[in-house]
Amino acid sequence: MRVYNFSAGPSMLPLSVLEKAASEMTNYRSSGISVMEMSHRTPLYESILNKAEADLRTLMAIPDNYKVLFLQGGASTQFAAVPMNLLNGSGKADYVVTGQFSKKAMQEAAKYGDIRKVASSEDKNNTYIPRLTKEDFRPDADYVHICFNNTIYGTKWDYIPDTGDIPLVADLSSCILSEPVDVSKFGLIYAGAQKNMAPAGLTIVIVREDLIGKARPETPAMFDYKLLADNNSMYNTPPCYCIYMAGLVYEWLLEMGGLSVMAEKNRKKAALLYDYLDSQSYYTAPAEASARSLMNVTFVTGNADLDKLFAKEAEKSGLCSLKGHRSVGGMRASIYNAMPYDGVVALVEFMKAFADNNPKN
Numbered sequence: 089m090r091v092y093n094f095s096a097g098p099s100m101l102p103l104s105v106l107e108k109a110a111s112e113m114t115n116y117r118s119s120g121i122s123v124m125e126m127s128h129r130t131p132l133y134e135s136i137l138n139k140a141e142a143d144l145r146t147l148m149a150i151p152d153n154y155k156v157l158f159l160q161g162g163a164s165t166q167f168a169a170v171p172m173n174l175l176n177g178s179g180k181a182d183y184v185v186t187g188q189f190s191k192k193a194m195q196e197a198a199k200y201g202d203i204r205k206v207a208s209s210e211d212k213n214n215t216y217i218p219r220l221t222k223e224d225f226r227p228d229a230d231y232v233h234i235c236f237n238n239t240i241y242g243t244k245w246d247y248i249p250d251t252g253d254i255p256l257v258a259d260l261s262s263c264i265l266s267e268p269v270d271v272s273k274f275g276l277i278y279a280g281a282q283k284n285m286a287p288a289g290l291t292i293v294i295v296r297e298d299l300i301g302k303a304r305p306e307t308p309a310m311f312d313y314k315l316l317a318d319n320n321s322m323y324n325t326p327p328c329y330c331i332y333m334a335g336l337v338y339e340w341l342l343e344m345g346g347l348s349v350m351a352e353k354n355r356k357k358a359a360l361l362y363d364y365l366d367s368q369s370y371y372t373a374p375a376e377a378s379a380r381s382l383m384n385v386t387f388v389t390g391n392a393d394l395d396k397l398f399a400k401e402a403e404k405s406g407l408c409s410l411k412g413h414r415s416v417g418g419m420r421a422s423i424y425n426a427m428p429y430d431g432v433v434a435l436v437e438f439m440k441a442f443a444d445n446n447p448k449n
């Protein structure tokens with residue numbers, strides 16, 4: 089039996105994608121070999137990579153003046169690659185801290201230049217998104233960095249901050265492909281694949297062409313966007329199988345009707361859970377309503393022992409990995425694209441029964 093996996097990542101993949109991959113595992117489309125065994129320098133593999141890129145461009149309506157890179161190293165590697173490539177003018181960059189990942193990104197960038205924390209939501213344990221205007225940013229900053237969906241805290245930016253002419257860089261690891269986003273508003277988007285796209289091991293970078301080619305001299309070749317782009321993401325061996333899996337996920341999304349259809353499904357799933365949370369008092373949802381994530385839903389009972397029991401009993405009912413991040417406690421339900429609506433129905437039913445069976449005196 090397959091369980092409902094609410095893990096923040098690696099997370100669920102669509103069953104039909106897994107089945108397709110399984111059916112092609114040992115002999116990819118009559119080629120006689122597995123994608124895992126295929127040289128990346130073959131026309132057959134190049135067709136897999138090129139189709140994945142073309143489909144991602146279609147899904148996200150990525151403008152022609154953006155490069156798409158398929159890389160390794162996770163989103164965390166981009167915490168360093170971004171400043172190495174973009175911190176090349178004034179040497180200043182502005183960071184907004186709305187959780188642990190944006191904080192880590194800022195700390196990494198601080199090794200390379202004059203990094204300022206523009207605003208943060210740390211004063212309220214990252215339960216909200218700061219309201220910012222163009223005037224909040226240093227006009228000579230090389231870029232502004234945000235984390236668009238805060239995986240640990242269950243918050244998401246409900247607006248794209250206006251940074252004027254300063255390129256906006258965003259970590260979209262936990263919300264990419266969950267709904268349409270206007271790529272042209274960003275100078276650079278990066279995302280680890282293991283939340284909403286593919287198995288762990290692949291990282292996507294979408295970068296405006298005019299921002300590349302000016303990497304700092306000490307930048308390792310493997311971090312240099314220009315070199316990676318000029319080599320069609322194959323400066324070295326790319327994460328071949330993950331790219332193939334991502335390609336299957338892109339096909340799944342296209343067949344469904346694209347990101348507006350996916351967004352509709354995601355809103356329906358999230359609403360089911362948030363509406364229940366708002367309707368009762370046993371559980372509380374710490375994230376401010378305007379900042380609620382569609383992908384990661386955090387909630388607590390207010391009693392650490394009950395929280396622990398909740399996660400343990402849920403696991404026995406086939407509702408897995410609901411324990412919240414240690415910095416927030418409580419529970420976190422990650423309901424990424426591949427989580428079926430029925431999984432959220434099952435979770436809400438479980439929450440109701442748990443509340444009935446475990447009164448708080």
Ligand SMILES: *Cc1c(COP(=O)(O)O)cnc(C)c1O
Pocket residue numbers: 097161162163164165189235237238239259260261262280281283
């Ligand atoms: C998971 C996650 C990361 C870390 O990703 P790795 O691929 O493990 O480096 C960074 N940012 C966000 C928003 C995440 O959700």
